[in-house]
Amino acid sequence: MTDVEGAEDLPEQMRVRRDKLDRLRERGVDPYPVMVRRTTSLRELRERFPDLAPDATTGEQVAVAGRIVLKRDSGKLCFATLRDGSADLQVMLSLDRVGEESLDGWKRDVDLGDHVSIDGEVISSRRGELSVLASDWTLVSKALRPLPEKFKGLADPETRVRQRYVDLVVNPDARKMVYARATVLRSLRETLHRREFVEVETGVLQPTNGGAAARPFTTHLNAFDLEMYLRIALELPLKRLVVGGIDRVYEIGRTFRNEGIDTTHNPEFTMLEAYEAYGDYDTMADLTRDLVLSAAAAVGDSPVDLSGPWRTVTVHGAVAEAVGKDVTPDTPVEDLAAIAAAHDVALQPNWSAGEIVLELFEKLVEHTLVEPTFVRDYPADVRPLARPHRDDPRLAEAWDLIIGGVELAPAYSELVDPVEQRRRLTEQSLRAAGGDAEAMQLDEDFLRALEYGAPPMGGMGLGVDRLVMLLTGANIREAITFPLIRPE
Numbered sequence: 001m002t003d004v005e006g007a008e009d010l011p012e013q014m015r016v017r018r019d020k021l022d023r024l025r026e027r028g029v030d031p032y033p034v035m036v037r038r039t040t041s042l043r044e045l046r047e048r049f050p051d052l053a054p055d056a057t058t059g060e061q062v063a064v065a066g067r068i069v070l071k072r073d074s075g076k077l078c079f080a081t082l083r084d085g086s087a088d089l090q091v092m093l094s095l096d097r098v099g100e101e102s103l104d105g106w107k108r109d110v111d112l113g114d115h116v117s118i119d120g121e122v123i124s125s126r127r128g129e130l131s132v133l134a135s136d137w138t139l140v141s142k143a144l145r146p147l148p149e150k151f152k153g154l155a156d157p158e159t160r161v162r163q164r165y166v167d168l169v170v171n172p173d174a175r176k177m178v179y180a181r182a183t184v185l186r187s188l189r190e191t192l193h194r195r196e197f198v199e200v201e202t203g204v205l206q207p208t209n210g211g212a213a214a215r216p217f218t219t220h221l222n223a224f225d226l227e228m229y230l231r232i233a234l235e236l237p238l239k240r241l242v243v244g245g246i247d248r249v250y251e252i253g254r255t256f257r258n259e260g261i262d263t264t265h266n267p268e269f270t271m272l273e274a275y276e277a278y279g280d281y282d283t284m285a286d287l288t289r290d291l292v293l294s295a296a297a298a299v300g301d302s303p304v305d306l307s308g309p310w311r312t313v314t315v316h317g318a319v320a321e322a323v324g325k326d327v328t329p330d331t332p333v334e335d336l337a338a339i340a341a342a343h344d345v346a347l348q349p350n351w352s353a354g355e356i357v358l359e360l361f362e363k364l365v366e367h368t369l370v371e372p373t374f375v376r377d378y379p380a381d382v383r384p385l386a387r388p389h390r391d392d393p394r395l396a397e398a399w400d401l402i403i404g405g406v407e408l409a410p411a412y413s414e415l416v417d418p419v420e421q422r423r424r425l426t427e428q429s430l431r432a433a434g435g436d437a438e439a440m441q442l443d444e445d446f447l448r449a450l451e452y453g454a455p456p457m458g459g460m461g462l463g464v465d466r467l468v469m470l471l472t473g474a475n476i477r478e479a480i481t482f483p484l485i486r487p488e
Contacts, residue, residue, distance in 0.1 A: 013146045020109055021142050031142040036117040037063040043086030045122065046130060054128035057121065064089065064132055065117040065140055067169065069147070073107045082118070083169075090131040091118045097135050106137060113143035113169075161477050161485050177478055180299055181468050185252065187298040188272055188464070191291050197248040197274060202237035204230060204254065209432075210425075210440040211235035211385070214257040217267075230256035234273040235385065235459065239414065240449045242275050242457055250274035252464065264406055266476055266483050270464040275414070279458030280387075281397045284411035285374055288401055288460055292372075292408070296471050303473040304404055310372040315361055318375060322364040327357065329379065329394040336360070354379025367405040374399045384424040384440070386412035403470055411460035418450035 010018070024031050039062050040048075049058065066082035066089070076095040081088050095103050097120070110116060120134040148170055154160045160167040160174070167174045189199065207226065209216045211233030221228045234251045241249045255271045272291075276283060289310060296302045320327040323339050336356040340347050345363045347356060357379055369375070376399040380388055386396035397413035415421050425447065431439035468479040477483050 014144055017111060017142070017144045017146070020111070021144065024109060024139070024142070029139065031139055033138070033140065036065055036138050036140050037119065038065045038117060039063045041086045042066060042082060042084050042089040045089060045132075046087055049122055049130055052122075052124035052128070052130055054124055055126045056124045058123065060122040061120070061135075062122055062132060063117060063119045064091070065115065067115050067143075068110065068112055069169070071110070071112055076103075078103065078106060080116075082116070090125065090129050091120070091134055092123075092125065092131050093134045093137065097133060098137065102137065110139065111143060111146070113145070113147045115140035115143075157477070158485070161483060162488065164482060174478070177468075177472065177474060178481060180472050181479065181481070183298050184295045184464065184468050184471065187295040188252065188291055188462075191294045192250050192274065195248065195287065195290075197250045197276075198246055200238070200241060200246070200249055200251050201253065202231075202234060202251055204256075206231050208441045208443045210443045210446065212257075213438045213440065215259055215437040217256050217258045232257050233461070234271055235461070236443060236446045238273055238275050239454065239457070239459070240446065242277050243449045243452055243454045247277035247455075248275075261484065263475055264466065264469075266465065266480055268484060269480070272462040272464055273460065274462075275457050275459045277455040277457050280413040280456065281376075281399055281411050281458055284458040284460040285399065285401075288409050288411065288462065289372075291462060292401075292403075292467065292470075295467060299471045302471045304470060306372060306403075310374060311369075312374045312376060314377045315357060315375055315379070316377075318365045318369075319357055319360045322368075323360070327360075329353075329392065331357075352379075352381050354381040358382045366402055366407065369402040370404055372401065372403045374401055383412065384428055385415055385421075387415045387417075388420075406466055406470070407463075408466050408470065409460055409462040411458065414454075414457045414459045416450060416454040416456060418447055418454075421450055422447050 021031055042064060045062065045064065052058070064082060066084035068080050069083045069088065070081035072079045078093040080091050082091055093103055093106055117138040117140050118132050118134045119136040120132045123131055123133045125131050148154055148166065154163065154167050154170060164174070168178070192199070205221065205228045207228060209229045209232060211231070212235070214232040216232050217230040219228050219230065232255060234253055234255065238249050238251060250272060252270065252272045254268060256268050258267060259265065261267065274287065293306055296306055316327050316329065323343060325339060327336070327339070331353065333353045333356065336353055337347060340356060340360060343364060345360055347359060361375070377389060377395045378398045380394055380396045383396035383398040386398040389395035389397050399411055400407050401409045425440060425442050428440040429442040432441055465476060465479050468474065469476060472479065
């Protein structure tokens with residue numbers, strides 16, 4: 001047996017496979033060749049021969065390759081199903097085509113999960129199954145671990161996440177999710193390109209923590225002996241680009257928040273943020289609807305109904321409807337606290353009226369909004385990067401898009417007044433200095449950029465993982481290919 005530490009403790013099937021590996025090498029067979037002949041993918045072959053009659057021959061010689069996911073050996077004729085990244089296809093090995101030595105080697109050396117290459121003729125079986133009848137075969141990669149049983153798959157959800165590579169092999173839905181996510185990302189980019197937005201990349205490591213209210217991950221940059229943060233949002237660098245004259249700009253990037261993990265949150269996630277000079281939160285609503293509907297059309301068969309007009313409500317109006325009492329920007333803190341107590345909504349000491357209204361909305365209203373709903377006009381103090389409402393400065397021109405009870409995207413008419421922005425960020429930085437781990441820090445470079453003059457702009461952030469969840473009916477562990485999970 002191969003000299004591997006602890007090999008004697010391996011499960012029996014793995015010991016058997018390692019023995020086969022040793023025997024192959026002893027016979028001079030490379031079980032992991034660098035290249036093999038492959039003339040077509042399995043999907044291409046299926047598309048070229050969609051309607052062969054049963055027991056038909058074509059005279060077409062091809063070379064295909066893939067992983068064996070089914071194998072049936074019997075006498076003079078062996079069957080297997082190959083799977084590559086595009087499709088499944090049956091292959092057949094007969095004694096009269098490959099010879100006794102080759103057929104015996106197939107039966108002896110090849111297991112489920114192995115990758116092989118097959119040279120042969122395109123035919124259909126007696127049952128009408130499109131197949132390749134082999135004239136020769138080559139072992140491409142010997143699998144040392146057996147695949148899960150065909151009908152059981154990976155039943156444990158934790159194992160599915162930890163061993164996503166196995167999940168992808170045995171679970172068609174897992175493979176479909178990878179392609180669906182790619183379709184969503186492509187659609188988002190195509191929609192933004194059509195609207196003449198420019199895609200950029202900005203830094204993940206940042207010297208200050210800003211752009212959202214969230215707890216950051218910290219690290220240390222040895223070159224500068226400087227504490228750094230993994231970005232919690234894409235906002236501030238993109239706004240700098242708008243100041244510099246990139247009027248329509250977006251980024252799709254990974255962001256990081258050192259917070260809880262649940263059915264809609266992962267500490268590492270993908271955001272789309274877009275900013276448009278001379279736009280506002282109304283133009284961002286139009287853009288966001290276009291992005292979501294276009295992605296839904298691209299994916300197809302969405303489990304949610306996105307047709308028809310999307311609702312618009314105000315935060316105060318939605319909370320008032322939920323509690324059965326008037327709730328306005330004038331409602332005193334004491335009355336809001338009493339409403340919260342009556343509905344078992346816990347509050348933090350010294351919360352402002354705006355913070356209480358936001359908590360009431362998140363606990364009592366958000367999960368009830370199933371159809372697409374723009375929730376508008378938040379209290380100004382809970383949206384420090386948004387412009388004061390043009391009709392009521394106590395409010396901010398900000399909305400959240402809620403679909404299926406989950407926040408999908410926020411948007412603002414962005415605050416571009418450098419004096420007011422400094423006041424608000426200073427207030428945030430004081431809260432951060434006082435121990436608020438989610439408060440933003442003072443970003444002097446961002447404020448300096450605004451002082452050079454920023455045009456009015458609208459900005460939007462869309463949770464890509466949540467959009468994939470919405471359009472596929474998946475949970476967050478399925479929508480993210482490799483979500484974070486506690487180590488074994």
